[in-house]
Amino acid sequence: MADSKTLLSKNVGESCLLLGNEAIARGAIEAGVKVVTTYPGTPSSEIADSLSRIAKEAGIYMEYSTNEIVAVEVAAGASLCGVRALSSMKHVGLNVASDALITLAYTGVRGGLVVVSADDPSCWSSQNEQDNRYYALLANLPCLEPSNSQEAKDWIVYAFDLSEKFELPVLFRTTTRVSHTLAPVELGVIRERSDHGKFVPEVKRFVMVPDFARVRHAVLIEKMKSIKELSEKSPLNKIVREGGKIGFVTSGASFNYTMEAIDILNIKASVLKIGLIHPFPEQLVKDFIKEFEEVFVVEELEPYIENAVRSSASALGLIRINGKSNGFLPRNGELSTSIVVKALAKSLGKPLPRNLVNEIPFEEIQKSLPPRPPILCPGCPHRASFYAMKKALKGAQINCTDIGCYALGVQAPLKIGDLLICMGASVGAACGMSKVQERPVVAIVGDSTFFHASIPGLINAVYNNHRIVLIVLDNYATAMTGFQPHPGTGFTGIGDQGKRVVIEEVAKGCGVELVEVVDPYDIKQTCDALKRAIEYLGPSVVVARQKCSLLAVQEKRRKGESVIPYRIIKDKCNNCLACIKVLGCPAIYLSNDMVMIDADTCTGCSVCAQVCPYKAIEISRINQNESV
Amino acid sequence: MRAYNIVIAGVGGQGVLLTAEILGNSALKEGYDVRVSEIHGMAQRGGSVVCDVRIGKRVYAPTTPDGMADVMLGLEPIETLRYLKFASPQTLIIMNTRSVKPVSVLMGVAKDLSLDDITRIINRYYDNAILIDAMELAMKAGSPIVQNIVMLGVLASTERLPININTLKESIKQLVSPKYFELNMKAFELGLKTGESYSSFRH
Helix, strand or coil, X not given: CCCHHHHHCCCCCCEEEEEHHHHHHHHHHHCCCCEEEECCCCCCHHHHHHHHHHHXXXXXXXXXXXXXXXXXXXXXXXXXXCCCEEEEEEHHXXXXXXXXXXXXXXXXXCXXXXXXXXXXXXXXXXXXXXXXXXXXXXXXXXXXXXXXXXXXXXXXXXXXXXXXXXXXXXXXXXXXXXXXXXXXXXXXXXXCCCCCCCCCCCHHHHCCCHHHHHHHHHHHHHXXXXXXXXXXXXXXXXXXXXXXXXXXEECHHHHHHHHHHHHHHCCCEEEEECCEEECCCHHXXXXXXXXXXXXXXXXXXXXXXXXXXXXXXCCCCCCEEECCCCCCCCCCCCCXXXXXXXXXXXXXXXXXXXXXXXXXXXXXXXXXXXXXXXXXXXXXXXXXXXXXXXXXXXCCCEEECCCCHHHHHHCCCCCCCCECXXXXXHHHHHXXXXXXXXXXXEEEEEHHHHXXXXXXXXXXXXXXXXXXXXXXXXXXXXXXXXXXXXXXXXXXXXXXXXXXXXXXXXXXXXXCCEEEEECCCCHHHHHHHHHHHHHCCXXXXXXXXXXXXXXXXXXXXXXXXXXXXXXXXXXXXXXXXXXXHHHCCCCEEEECCEEEECCCCCCCXXXXXXXXXXXXXXXXXXXXXXXX | CCCEEEEEEEECCCCHHHHHHHHHHHHHHCCCEXXXXXXXXXXXXXXXXXXXXXXXXXXXXXXXXXXXXXXXXXXXXXXXXXXXXXXXXXXXXXXXXXXXXXXXXXXXXXXXXXXXXXXXXXXXXXXXXXXXXXXXXXXXXXXXXXXXXXXXHHHHHCCCCCCCHHHHHHHHHHHCCHHHHHHHHHHHXXXXXXXXXXXXXXX
16 A cells, blocks of 8 residues: 555656555545545555555645435535536446436536546456446546556646546546556656636536537537547557557557567557547557558457457458457456467467467366355454344345445355345345335345435335334444444544434434344344334334444554453363354354364454354453463 | 456455556566556456456557466466466466365355365366465465465466566555554565465466
8 A cells, every 4th residue: 555655745757656546646635636535346446545645745635425416416516616626426326427427418518627546357356347438428528548557647737627627527447457456657747736726616517407408519529520530649648559460459458468469479460559448549659540440459348449450441441350249358457467468369360379288287277276255354343244134034025235344244154145235235125025025125235335326215215114124233333344434433534523324313314213223242132123014014224233343353453452362161062063053153163173262363253152052152351271 | 569468357355456567567678568457346246356457568468368368367376267268378378276166156056176176177177287375475475465465475486477576576665554564565575485485487
């Protein structure tokens, strides 16, 4: 993780190793950004997280907004007053923000406004792998796509200048392999900009009633025509290698795989890299491809560049274009150098290099390995809540789960999770299920997800009287993405004490009549509350509140308090393995066929002690050597 | 010069990312271009973790092409096997023999693979393998948490690494908290010393 000193360094030309996301943060500082908003989501989180750490020092206002559309609106508000603002989110976050963004393209902005979308090809940490370059087409906004950290930093500055020059929001699209790769970055000059602005009304521009909106749409189209001309000559779109009889058109992470694949296969070729991907530099591409009989388009996910290249080529006669539509590359999953090498070798009839020929039966070896998916941590309060749900409701219910660590509950042995769509979808979907079938329906959301997208669903359940149980797993953090604060924590993005929004009060305010708050580590209390909720004839809410165990342990260590683990009482344990098979806590393991608790990883949550049918688990004494 | 590729495999919490960052920072200090790939988020949380460090005059991609790892640094035996596709028979494999059992094995839903099975597979296909009990050395240094630094020390000793030992030490100092610097240095030195006894890999 880059330290604050590096991100704020005034040593122009200094070289440091930055994640793509940190490079974007540094770029924002160099561009004089004064307002930063976000809703955290992998692979975008480090952009705003690194800015949150240095916000005060850099004179930046930074906030974790309740969700992505609010984030974009807050940034837009500042930009409309002339202050440079950046809003970052993961790809699916842009779905949430799109309503604001698409009309902001009509009104335009004043201070530069850049919206960063970090896409996730291969769904490393996401529920889908949508290609957000299409938002640039849909909103008709300029879109930049860097291929490494240096470009990420430099091009953010370019994006702000572009945004301000044409008074349009600019989309900045990265992917996991750009956002989460450490690479050298040469630092540039930090430009000073004011953090103070002024709103000058311009009703026909900013009030998008139909009459004005029609006019502004035409204005947008004209602006984009000018940017297209700029795109044809932009230094972001350039031929990086010349020669040979084949041409490559590529961008972003795919550019890197292309360059390596060409070198590995020793191909003579020309490469055109597109950095300003919308509006597309048609003439530049046309001039480039007309020299070749065969063109390869290397890009991840959808045939975005390919379609544009085909359209550029339509007037040029016969050029063979390889992309998604002829099966040269797959339309799903991220690419890699190996994938591009194999596809090229096949297409060009070249032999594969020796290293890529499987001499070793990897697949067979892989199949023999026990899987190691991500799991709930030792002492995770969600595990306790899920156990209580299974015990109290006996599997009669349908579990609509949601986005967060608790999605990991779908794995054995807890297996809690019948549906997962997007932030907040559990609540709405539960309402629908409750109307058309008999099984009780439970919606499971985390604390941050509750504030992000669950409240409209909850109000819907109250208003239309849906018999659902909403379980809010409140662990005092947006845990999955790195413990960012949210309205329920009462702390702001820059660590100041703000006003805490209390989940149960919100639920009551929405009109929910049965609202219970429990400690999930108290299994009996949690089970009793769940039983009452499931029997209730209207919508009910159970808040299971207990600090994320990672945070709790961290805090204890910081305060110098010891974490007292539990232990097995050997005389009482009859090795029934209930603790292991029911909870799946990584702190409990088998050694020589005997159940043991790892004192280093046990967080002392006590749940296993409550589960053990033989009362064979107890809290360790201070000096373990003295115990039995 | 083609990129020099190090693939580091392990389990979330073992310090895969820190090890990679130390190598990456050291490479930058020595004037190389470098890429370090990391996957965050869902892929952490006690799951399987792999990280690439690619060093060269000009490096493009963050990940190592299949079969092109120069070194495979396995912090855990099962995870070493999981990413073998990045290795070729010529790859130097440095593997910690201490396993971290997956929960799937603890619960009895997946079959375990013994260390004997794992070594048999590695010895069958790979010419250069160094097996290290990094836990034992880490305990000697003072804590199980520095197994990764022990392994880094072993890697540094092989002289296959295009990075100076002192540069690595500097990066360790820079990247670990001062409170644990001594512990990490001890672990690194123990790794170095142990690695030096595998003289067949020095060239």
